[in-house]
Amino acid sequence: MSSSETQIANQDCAxxxxxxxxxxxxxxxxELSMLEQMKYYRSYExxxxxxxxxxxxxxxxxxVEGIAxxxxxxxxxxxxxxxxxxxxxxxGRPGRDHAAYxxxxxxxxxxxxxxxxxxxxxxQRTPHIGQRLLEMTLDELDAAREWMLLLGRKTARxxxxxLLAIIARRDATLKLSATQGQIVFDLPLTREAMxxxxxxxxxxxxxxxxxxxxxGVIELEGKxxxxxxxxxxxxxxxxxxxxxxxxx
Amino acid sequence: MSSSETQIANQDCAxxxxxxxxxxxxxxxxELSMLEQMKYYRSYExxxxxxxxxxxxxxxxxxVEGIAxxxxxxxxxxxxxxxxxxxxxxxGRPGRDHAAYxxxxxxxxxxxxxxxxxxxxxxQRTPHIGQRLLEMTLDELDAAREWMLLLGRKTARxxxxxLLAIIARRDATLKLSATQGQIVFDLPLTREAMxxxxxxxxxxxxxxxxxxxxxGVIELEGKxxxxxxxxxxxxxxxxxxxxxxxxx
DNA sequence: ACTAATTTTTGATTTCGATCAAGGTCGTTC
DNA sequence: GAACGACCTTGATCGAAATCAAAAATTAGT
Numbered sequence: 001m002s003s004s005e006t007q008i009a010n011q012d013c014a015x016x017x018x019x020x021x022x023x024x025x026x027x028x029x030x031e032l033s034m035l036e037q038m039k040y041y042r043s044y045e046x047x048x049x050x051x052x053x054x055x056x057x058x059x060x061x062x063x064v065e066g067i068a069x070x071x072x073x074x075x076x077x078x079x080x081x082x083x084x085x086x087x088x089x090x091x092g093r094p095g096r097d098h099a100a101y102x103x104x105x106x107x108x109x110x111x112x113x114x115x116x117x118x119x120x121x122x123x124q125r126t127p128h129i130g131q132r133l134l135e136m137t138l139d140e141l142d143a144a145r146e147w148m149l150l151l152g153r154k155t156a157r158x159x160x161x162x163l164l165a166i167i168a169r170r171d172a173t174l175k176l177s178a179t180q181g182q183i184v185f186d187l188p189l190t191r192e193a194m195x196x197x198x199x200x201x202x203x204x205x206x207x208x209x210x211x212x213x214x215x216g217v218i219e220l221e222g223k224x225x226x227x228x229x230x231x232x233x234x235x236x237x238x239x240x241x242x243x244x245x246x247x248x
Numbered sequence: 249m250s251s252s253e254t255q256i257a258n259q260d261c262a263x264x265x266x267x268x269x270x271x272x273x274x275x276x277x278x279e280l281s282m283l284e285q286m287k288y289y290r291s292y293e294x295x296x297x298x299x300x301x302x303x304x305x306x307x308x309x310x311x312v313e314g315i316a317x318x319x320x321x322x323x324x325x326x327x328x329x330x331x332x333x334x335x336x337x338x339x340g341r342p343g344r345d346h347a348a349y350x351x352x353x354x355x356x357x358x359x360x361x362x363x364x365x366x367x368x369x370x371x372q373r374t375p376h377i378g379q380r381l382l383e384m385t386l387d388e389l390d391a392a393r394e395w396m397l398l399l400g401r402k403t404a405r406x407x408x409x410x411l412l413a414i415i416a417r418r419d420a421t422l423k424l425s426a427t428q429g430q431i432v433f434d435l436p437l438t439r440e441a442m443x444x445x446x447x448x449x450x451x452x453x454x455x456x457x458x459x460x461x462x463x464g465v466i467e468l469e470g471k472x473x474x475x476x477x478x479x480x481x482x483x484x485x486x487x488x489x490x491x492x493x494x495x496x
Numbered sequence: 497a498c499t500a501a502t503t504t505t506t507g508a509t510t511t512c513g514a515t516c517a518a519g520g521t522c523g524t525t526c
Numbered sequence: 527g528a529a530c531g532a533c534c535t536t537g538a539t540c541g542a543a544a545t546c547a548a549a550a551a552t553t554a555g556t
């Protein structure tokens with residue numbers, strides 16, 4: 001259901017950050033044209049930093065294409081990724097003018113940006129944009145909490161399996177490549193980025209990926225191209241109950 | 249600033265879950281009386297479960313007094329706490345009718361509840377309640393992300409110091425007991441609950457608390473009563489930069 | 497095509513926190 | 527006030543992941 005809806009919605013109002021999530025049926029013409037007028041695009045290369053934590057940030061944005069990460073770094077250099085931005089995800093907090101995290105492109109990335117002040121004005125006048133933002137934020141909070149369980153209690157192998165499952169699942173919904181259980185995708189993250197996401201070292205990530213390959217849970221071609229022959233089998237390795245997590 | 253404001257706001261509208269956060273100056277009389285009419289109270293004893301993950305949940309609520317925890321459990325029993333509910337915190341997701349987490353009282357707990365349906369109706373008619381909820385949710389998301397850094401990258405000692413710092417800071421603002429740097433409080437959590445929060449075992453929690461005591465970072469009277477003689481010293485142990493985290 | 501740089505894999509060793517196992521303290525009940 | 531149970535501390539040992547250290551595979555540059 002959600003994948004085709006998303007497709008249609010994206011086609012019909014490609015850049016409205018709210019409509020990206022396929023709920024903007026309620027967007028009215030003048031609101032949409034307001035958004036149209038204030039929007040602009042930015043593109044980034046893999047590895048490029050979109051914004052550093054603490055920098056002034058006078059815009060909010062929605063990912064159009066590509067993947068970015070949110071991360072936090074301690075003074076001594078330890079870093080932890082705290083979020084993954086996929087197409088349609090929103091970044092930037094209305095009402096706060098400094099970035100709280102480092103935002104980095106891990107693939108080629110296009111974002112649809114809106115200057116903060118006019119966007120906030122529009123939000124004031126258009127309650128359902130705020131409502132939609134609330135829903136999106138609650139989803140992010142659920143995702144963050146699921147990630148807390150992963151970081152606090154899962155083994156290295158479970159962590160890797162969980163990350164692969166998340167990417168595979170998203171890829172399956174996005175590209176409809178989920179022919180009878182087999183899923184194929186390219187890892188959008190380096191081993192180091194995966195390590196920062198999972199709270200591991202890159203060596204451990206590499207070893208566990210090798211182990212999953214050895215055990216036939218995944219197949220690897222090169223370093224990035226992954227085939228999951230049996231998604232259920234992968235899910236069994238995640239430690240999650242068979243169901244889709246918090247959204248029971 | 250915030251502590252006295254909170255006091256005043258709480259006095260003058262004790263149970264509105266929004267006003268608890270000291271921003272409900274915009275609450276109008278009829279909205280307040282709507283809330284008054286639909287509110288009811290529930291009380292729990294320490295250790296009692298407010299609701300189990302997956303259970304039907306037809307209310308939303310705000311903590312009036314006491315402390316509760318949000319936690320997730322894997323089938324094999326591993327559990328991870330994903331949130332701490334302090335007075336004025338809000339629980340329950342508008343638009344979702346099943347709990348996503350276990351909610352447990354760790355002290356005597358009083359909550360101010362509102363049936364979900366009428367509360368959602370009121371939200372529809374009163375945009376600034378939604379706005380306030382959005383702000384609160386964004387704060388929670390920031391807190392969750394700070395916790396992800398802790399879970400993924402901090403040492404056991406840093407984790408304990410961070411938790412003590414959070415409780416101490418909150419206690420200082422709440423009870424104004426922050427006389428020249430020295431802070432005194434009672435731990436509202438058992439060692440096991442702390443372990444579940446920090447992604448550790450209770451033995452490690454106990455050992456690290458002993459170590460901080462041995463090193464003079466904290467003083468302990470009995471098992472629960474803590475004195476922090478020098479808050480800066482405690483902060484140095486957390487691994488955070490001296491400043492207040494994401495709210496830079 | 498060849499070199500250089502980056503990323504990944506694999507191996508050897510160490511370390512931090514988990515696990516296993518007693519004891520100890522405190523509060524409650526009979 | 528003895529006995530029970532809940533909670534906490536401490537010790538000994540183990541193990542999973544980190545760290546240290548090369549080598550292999552890829553990618554990029556000239």
